[in-house]
Amino acid sequence: MKKIKLLLPFIVLSSPAFAADEKAALVMPGEPGLGLTSSELLIVLLLIFTMVLLFVSVTLLNAFKVMYKEQLSPTPYVIIVKEPVLDYDSWLKKRPSKPSIWNKLLSLKPIEEEHNLVIDHSYDGIKELNNPVPAWFNFLFFGTMVFAAGYLFYYHIGGYGDLQDKEYANEIAKAEIEKAAYLEKSANTIDENSVKFDNTAIVLEDGKTIFNTNCVVCHGDKGQGIIGPNLTDEYWIHGGGVSNVFKTIKYGVPAKGMISWEKNLNPKQISAVSNYILSLNGTNPPGAKAKQGEKYEDKDVEDSEMKEVADSVTKTDVSKK
Numbered sequence: 001m002k003k004i005k006l007l008l009p010f011i012v013l014s015s016p017a018f019a020a021d022e023k024a025a026l027v028m029p030g031e032p033g034l035g036l037t038s039s040e041l042l043i044v045l046l047l048i049f050t051m052v053l054l055f056v057s058v059t060l061l062n063a064f065k066v067m068y069k070e071q072l073s074p075t076p077y078v079i080i081v082k083e084p085v086l087d088y089d090s091w092l093k094k095r096p097s098k099p100s101i102w103n104k105l106l107s108l109k110p111i112e113e114e115h116n117l118v119i120d121h122s123y124d125g126i127k128e129l130n131n132p133v134p135a136w137f138n139f140l141f142f143g144t145m146v147f148a149a150g151y152l153f154y155y156h157i158g159g160y161g162d163l164q165d166k167e168y169a170n171e172i173a174k175a176e177i178e179k180a181a182y183l184e185k186s187a188n189t190i191d192e193n194s195v196k197f198d199n200t201a202i203v204l205e206d207g208k209t210i211f212n213t214n215c216v217v218c219h220g221d222k223g224q225g226i227i228g229p230n231l232t233d234e235y236w237i238h239g240g241g242v243s244n245v246f247k248t249i250k251y252g253v254p255a256k257g258m259i260s261w262e263k264n265l266n267p268k269q270i271s272a273v274s275n276y277i278l279s280l281n282g283t284n285p286p287g288a289k290a291k292q293g294e295k296y297e298d299k300d301v302e303d304s305e306m307k308e309v310a311d312s313v314t315k316t317d318v319s320k321k
């Protein structure tokens with residue numbers, strides 16, 4: 001039966017080749033449809049009919065077989081046996097006692113089975129039970145082994161995780177970035193109240209560059225004064241000292257021709273150029289402009305002084321964050 005079923009598609013498939021041959025021989029009777037000649041169609045129909053016939057015959061054969069068997073030895077009817085109704089106590093006894101999940105987890109044994117656990121010795125009549133290791137304990141114990149294997153593979157064999165040294169280096173790198181960001185931020189939040197006197201070389205260098213690009217036109221290349229006043233003497237129109245100078249530069253004196261630099265320079269730059277100007281004090285350049293304003297004496301220069309500072313952020317500054 002199965003073999004015939006398998007054969008059928010082959011026969012159907014081979015029919016186009018058949019048709020091609022016929023075309024070549026130029027024997028072309030009418031085309032009834034499906035691209036098949038009438039003789040091919042007939043063959044296919046006959047095949048289908050044979051298949052159906054085969055199927056029906058096999059089914060009938062099986063049916064007859066069953067009937068024949070039944071006649072030789074008929075299957076007896078099922079006899080339903082009535083079970084006697086149990087009272088509660090006998091039902092309880094019959095019921096298989098299943099340990100609860102809790103008992104399983106703690107590996108507790110029912111009291112009836114305790115006699116199996118007694119170890120064969122006693123001290124002053126006290127006997128010992130050989131209780132099994134609880135399941136939860138075993139779970140933890142073997143769990144640590146599985147964990148250790150995973151850990152070993154992840155960190156040491158596979159090298160997927162970072163070891164302590166690498167983690168430390170990563171943390172330091174991260175902190176370094178954060179510190180740089182903090183320094184940048186704190187530098188840009190300087191104002192006339194928080195600005196500090198700072199004569200470190202880097203700051204003065206920065207200040208000089210800023211002064212040379214922005215200020216020389218009015219104050220002279222050495223701060224001797226042209227349109228603007230002399231910045232190298234002890235006399236100040238708007239007060240000396242780092243915070244006064246910072247304030248003058250930041251807000252300017254627009255009415256007198258000194259513009260506000262707030263928009264063109266950031267606070268860090270203003271602070272640098274202020275410190276640079278203070279460093280010019282007493283240089284006495286040739287052709288210096290006559291003194292203007294009042295002599296300025298910084299009473300609390302000690303307070304605002306920051307002479308030897310390698311890092312402008314102190315530890316307390318960082319921890320404040």
Ligand code: HEC
Binds near residue numbers: 231253
């Ligand atoms: C357009 C010319 C001009 C430029 C550019 C200029 N200034 Fe001035 N500056 C002046 C004038 C004018 C004054 C005097 C203001 C007054 O009389 O109140 C002054 C005053 C000052 C003072 C106050 C001096 C005092 O005696 O109190 C400081 C400090 C100062 N300038 C710094 C700077 C710095 C720093 C720059 C560059 C970033 C700069 N100035 C650029 C014209 C200029």
